[in-house]
Amino acid sequence: MIKLESIYKDIKGKNILSDINYNFKKGKIYLLKGPNGSGKTMLLRLLCDLIHPTSGNIDKPKYSYGVIIENSNFVENETARSNLKFLASIKKKINMKQIEYYLSKVNLIDYADVKVKKYSLGMKQRLAICQAIMEEPDVLLLDEPFNALDDKNFMEIVKYIESIKEDRIIIIAAHGFNLQELSLFDEIITMQNGQIVNIKWN
Numbered sequence: 001m002i003k004l005e006s007i008y009k010d011i012k013g014k015n016i017l018s019d020i021n022y023n024f025k026k027g028k029i030y031l032l033k034g035p036n037g038s039g040k041t042m043l044l045r046l047l048c049d050l051i052h053p054t055s056g057n058i059d060k061p062k063y064s065y066g067v068i069i070e071n072s073n074f075v076e077n078e079t080a081r082s083n084l085k086f087l088a089s090i091k092k093k094i095n096m097k098q099i100e101y102y103l104s105k106v107n108l109i110d111y112a113d114v115k116v117k118k119y120s121l122g123m124k125q126r127l128a129i130c131q132a133i134m135e136e137p138d139v140l141l142l143d144e145p146f147n148a149l150d151d152k153n154f155m156e157i158v159k160y161i162e163s164i165k166e167d168r169i170i171i172i173a174a175h176g177f178n179l180q181e182l183s184l185f186d187e188i189i190t191m192q193n194g195q196i197v198n199i200k201w202n
């Protein structure tokens with residue numbers, strides 16, 4: 001569990017997150033929604049230690065993280081396979097067989113040896129999802145992972161994310177108009193002006 005208690009974050013004198021109290025539990029999928037600038041990305045950054053709170057407590061064990069936050073930086077002139085191979089070489093947790101397994105999960109196995117610069121936006125998004133899940137992290141943080149996906153790939157990725165939720169904390173920040181209708185999400189958290197203003201349990 002990740003426990004946030006009275007979290008405040010100020011950047012350059014401006015309040016970005018305000019009095020955030022929340023427990024994120026394993027086995028659940030969370031939707032973070034809210035208007036542009038409401039603090040969704042900042043909350044994700046805080047959860048994976050990219051930023052630290054100005055005040056308040058974060059209580060959590062030493063988790064591993066898979067993240068998509070802002071643009072994923074793949075080397076455009078390399079293939080998907082060599083990009084993922086390079087990323088996997090940092091932690092040395094997985095081998096090429098596992099990379100290929102996850103490439104097939106996001107429907108990219110047939111394009112593994114195509115240079116990323118030839119990928120469409122949706123394919124790049126699926127590659128980013130692949131990169132985030134391939135090391136089977138405890139916590140999956142996905143910022144706007146669905147934007148460019150067509151209906152078929154959207155539904156397949158949604159089903160897939162649902163299938164891996166056991167023993168994992170999954171938090172997805174997204175605008176999508178009808179996303180909250182999906183049974184995918186166990187809890188829907190609405191943010192506004194850096195605060196959590198509504199919580200809905202599915």
Ligand SMILES: Nc1ncnc2c1ncn2[C@@H]1O[C@H](COP(=O)(O)OP(=O)(O)OP(=O)(O)O)[C@@H](O)[C@H]1O
Binds near residue numbers: 038041
């Ligand atoms: N590097 C930064 N320095 C100062 N303020 C920042 C920085 N990055 C973001 N902010 C501010 O933090 C606030 C929250 O931004 P955040 O990116 O978390 O919003 P968001 O809910 O993810 O928005 P969006 O839906 O547009 O992605 C905004 O007011 C933004 O202007």
